[in-house]
Amino acid sequence: MKKLFALLMALGLLCSPVWAENPDKDIIILFTNDVHCAVDENIGYAGLAYYKHETEKLTPYVTLVDAGDWSSGGIIGTISQGRYVLEIINAIGYDFAVPGNHEFDYGWGQFESFARNLKPGFTSCNIRDLRTGKLLFAPYKIFTYGKTKVAFVGATTPESIVKSTPSTFMDENGKYIYDFDGETTGEKLIASIQKAVDDARAEGADFVIVVGHLGEYEDVTDVWAVPHIVPKTRGIDAFIDGHSHEITPALVFKNADGKDTLVVQTGTGLVNIGKVTITTAGEVRTELVNSVDGKDENITALVNSLKARYEDTLSAHLSKTAFDLRAKDDKGDWLVRDRETNLCDIIADALMHSSEGTKTGKADVAFMNAGGIRQNIMAGEITFRDALNVLPFGNTVCICEVSGQVILDELEHGVRLLPVNSGGLLHVSGMTYTVDASIPTPVKVDDKNMLIAIEGERKVKDVKINGEPLDPEKTYKVVSINYILREAGDGHIFRGAKLIEPDYAVEADAFAHYLKTFEEVPETYRAPQGRLKIIGE
Numbered sequence: 001m002k003k004l005f006a007l008l009m010a011l012g013l014l015c016s017p018v019w020a021e022n023p024d025k026d027i028i029i030l031f032t033n034d035v036h037c038a039v040d041e042n043i044g045y046a047g048l049a050y051y052k053h054e055t056e057k058l059t060p061y062v063t064l065v066d067a068g069d070w071s072s073g074g075i076i077g078t079i080s081q082g083r084y085v086l087e088i089i090n091a092i093g094y095d096f097a098v099p100g101n102h103e104f105d106y107g108w109g110q111f112e113s114f115a116r117n118l119k120p121g122f123t124s125c126n127i128r129d130l131r132t133g134k135l136l137f138a139p140y141k142i143f144t145y146g147k148t149k150v151a152f153v154g155a156t157t158p159e160s161i162v163k164s165t166p167s168t169f170m171d172e173n174g175k176y177i178y179d180f181d182g183e184t185t186g187e188k189l190i191a192s193i194q195k196a197v198d199d200a201r202a203e204g205a206d207f208v209i210v211v212g213h214l215g216e217y218e219d220v221t222d223v224w225a226v227p228h229i230v231p232k233t234r235g236i237d238a239f240i241d242g243h244s245h246e247i248t249p250a251l252v253f254k255n256a257d258g259k260d261t262l263v264v265q266t267g268t269g270l271v272n273i274g275k276v277t278i279t280t281a282g283e284v285r286t287e288l289v290n291s292v293d294g295k296d297e298n299i300t301a302l303v304n305s306l307k308a309r310y311e312d313t314l315s316a317h318l319s320k321t322a323f324d325l326r327a328k329d330d331k332g333d334w335l336v337r338d339r340e341t342n343l344c345d346i347i348a349d350a351l352m353h354s355s356e357g358t359k360t361g362k363a364d365v366a367f368m369n370a371g372g373i374r375q376n377i378m379a380g381e382i383t384f385r386d387a388l389n390v391l392p393f394g395n396t397v398c399i400c401e402v403s404g405q406v407i408l409d410e411l412e413h414g415v416r417l418l419p420v421n422s423g424g425l426l427h428v429s430g431m432t433y434t435v436d437a438s439i440p441t442p443v444k445v446d447d448k449n450m451l452i453a454i455e456g457e458r459k460v461k462d463v464k465i466n467g468e469p470l471d472p473e474k475t476y477k478v479v480s481i482n483y484i485l486r487e488a489g490d491g492h493i494f495r496g497a498k499l500i501e502p503d504y505a506v507e508a509d510a511f512a513h514y515l516k517t518f519e520e521v522p523e524t525y526r527a528p529q530g531r532l533k534i535i536g537e
Contacts, residue, residue, distance in 0.1 A: 020206040022282040023148040025059045029209065031266070031274040033067035033242030034100070037074025037392075038269035039088055040303050043289075049092045049296035051273055051289065061145040064093065065152060067242035067265075068100020068213035071114065073374060075314060075385060076306065078392045078508070081106040082114065084306045090119050091302055096141060096152050098124055100213040100242060101160035105393055108168050123154035123211075125196035126181040126189055136178075139196035142205055150278065151200030153236075155193055155212035157243050158182020158224050161448045163371075163423070166488035176448075183447040186223030190232050197235045207237045207278055215244030216251065216265065227253065230261050237284050238276050241265040247272065250286045262286045314385035318512050321521040325377040327390065336370040337421035340532040342525045343390070347373060348429035350514035351507075354397055355479040358501045363399055363479035364465055365407065365430045369414075369490055371423020372481065372507070382521075387512040395481035397510050399501035402494055404465075405472040410492050411460045413451040416441040418459070419537050424490030428531050431470075434461040438536030450491045481507050 030052055039045050048064075056062045070089060071082030082103075099122045104111050115122050115137070125139030140153040158180035161169055169178040181188040197208050215225045222228055226241055230253040239261060241248070247267040255261045264286035266272040272288040279285065325343040327336045335341050352366040375389040411433060414426040419437045442456035463470040477500070483489035485497060505513075515521070 020282050021148045023061060023278060023280055024146045025061055026280060027061040027063070027145050027148065027150060027278040028055055028059055029063050029065060029240070029276040029278075030055065031065045031067060031211070031240050031276070032070070032270065033213070033240070033266050033274065034069045034245050034268040035066075035270050036069055036102070036268055037072065037077040037085055039074075039076055039085060040300075040307075041269055043270045043273060043292055044295070044303075045088050045092060045270070046295040046297075046299040046303065047292045048270065048273055049299045050294040051292045052092070053296065054292075054294075063095045063143055065096040065211050065240065066094055066098065067211050067240055068098050068156065069102045069242060070100070072102045072105040072393060074392055075310075075388045078388055078394050079310050080306075081110050081394070086114060086117060087306065088299065088302060090117075091299060094118075094120050095143070096120050096154075096211065097122055098154040098211050098213050098242075099127070099156050101157055101163040104160060104164035104168050107165070111168075123152065124156045125153055126155055126158070126192040128179050128181060130177050130179050139192070140200045142200060142203060148207070148278075149205045150207045150209060151197075151203070151205035153193065153196040153200060153208060153210045155189070155210060155214060156180055157212075157214050158189060158448070159243075162450065162489070162491045165483055166448070166450070167486070182224060184223065186228055189224055190229055193229065194233050194235075197233065201235055207284070208235055209238050209240060209276065210236050211240045213242040216241060216246050216248065216263065217244045226251075226263050230255055230263065232256055234259075236261050238286060239263040240274060240276065247288065249288045264288070314383060314388070316384045317381060318384060318387065318515040319382045319518045319521055321377065321379055321382060323521075323526050324379050325521070325525070327373045327376050334370075334421050336373045336427070337423060337425055338419055339534065340427060340528040340530075342528055343373060343377065344368065344370070344427035345429070345529050345531065346514070346521070346525050347391070347511055348427050350511045351397060351479050351481075352429040353514045353517070354505050354510040355399055355477075355501075358399060358504055360399055360477065360501045363430070363477040365428060365476055365478050367410075367478060367480040367484055368427045369423060369481070369484050369492075370425040370427060371490060372483065373427075382515055384508075384512055387508045387515065391508040391511055393483070393507070395483045395507045396503035397479065397505040397507055398482055398485055398499060398503050399477055399479045400485050400494065400497040400499050401475050402478050402497045403472065404470045404474045404476060406495055406497065407470060407476060407478070408458075408460065408463060408472060409451065409454055410494060411463065412441075412454055412458050413443050413492060414490075415459050416443040418534065422490075424492065426484075431463065431465050432531050432533070433463040434533040434535060435459050436461060436536040437534055445491060448491070450488060451493050
């Protein structure tokens with residue numbers, strides 16, 4: 001685990017290189033990461049704007065940066081495809097931004113619109129057009145504070161391809177045309193970051209801050225995460241991070257020269273504001289601000305005006321429930337990513353129910369990926385706001401025909417990380433299956449974590465469809481979202497799938513329609529129904 005590699009401290013403090021031109025006044029870098037549309041939750045954007053203004057009273061050297069994932073993950077993003085959030089962050093006045101994987105959720109066209117209309121634009125040293133070999137954005141930007149120059153290097157996780165929608169990065173023939181310098185060793189990404197750092201130093205930067213949407217966890221893509229990258233780089237004074245939603249005031253790693261490098265991350269949803277200070281003595285400090293004592297009136301008014309545009313739609317009554325429907329536990333940790341929950345069951349049933357009204361008729365199986373389920377529904381009234389909070393990504397529902405063997409393969413791919421959390425875990429309707437978590441995964445994936453083969457004993461056992469053993473040779477009708485069935489989301493490829501009912505509903509609408517069939521959610525959904533059994537943990 002990362003704590004074997006680093007020491008977590010309440011406050012970071014490192015000295016700059018001896019060649020640095022120290023500033024005449026403190027340089028303060030405020031930052032956000034993984035806001036995920038929490039525009040007025042926790043500190044909120046109005047609180048951030050207020051704190052920025054107050055900080056500017058202390059020093060003229062204030063820069064505001066974002067480390068990605070602001071445009072989706074909540075209602076205001078879903079309803080506007082991120083445009084309303086863009087309007088807010090432009091009004092606050094960011095100076096630097098790195099795209100997170102979720103900035104691609106609305107397709108390449110909308111991502112290009114973000115890149116054009118975001119006031120500071122995007123910076124990233126590793127988003128590349130494979131047709132030309134060139135970067136899409138500048139790899140770094142240098143800001144001057146008096147005589148001191150600080151470079152900000154941007155980096156975006158190669159996980160973007162499978163954590164957003166893989167087809168976004170392909171041409172019409174399914175060939176990748178964009179990449180993030182990702183491969184299985186991580187060396188290509190490291191080289192891109194190091195080149196940007198070296199180039200910035202050569203251009204005269206006294207300090208270099210990497211702003212990365214990369215993450216600090218260790219799993220199948222740990223070669224793209226900070227604990228792997230920092231020890232193999234040099235010349236970085238601090239690393240502003242995102243993606244893994246960790247609250248990290250100051251994590252210290254030794255770089256390739258044996259020198260300390262600070263890593264800082266705020267968590268998610270603006271529970272904190274990140275703060276990096278370069279002092280007049282050339283010291284680099286990192287910390288988190290967890291509360292502010294005011295709100296910016298203009299940003300408050302803007303947020304309220306944007307939300308008023310869709311409030312009536314969101315308040316529409318759907319049903320009520322006497323018990324909680326769970327995606328997370330009370331601490332906010334994911335439940336749906338390593339087990340079945342009652343919310344998983346009702347969502348999968350909603351997809352199944354939606355298929356009944358199509359010309360092709362009711363599907364045999366419904367799949368819902370764990371990563372697409374984002375919030376709890378608590379006991380009480382259920383509104384359309386709840387449906388959108390749970391399923392905020394705007395995926396469409398479709399039906400395909402696939403062989404039983406393909407179903408077996410995709411189930412195996414979905415559980416390959418168990419007992420570790422995985423957004424690719426498939427929740428089901430019309431099916432039951434058992435997973436032996438003690439068996440090492442036989443799944444082979446490529447450098448983008450896409451399923452390529454299954455070799456060895458399988459973790460998935462005893463698969464039944466409507467009570468009957470699955471037949472690998474039989475063709476089944478599967479209903480799911482386009483992200484899973486057609487766009488290789490979470491690395492699911494569904495080889496040979498035949499599309500028979502395309503994009504006939506939006507996932508949140510299908511869920512809302514199913515909830516409206518009940519005056520009150522049936523008691524059968526009070527607890528998980530035993531569709532996914534996990535043994536060997």
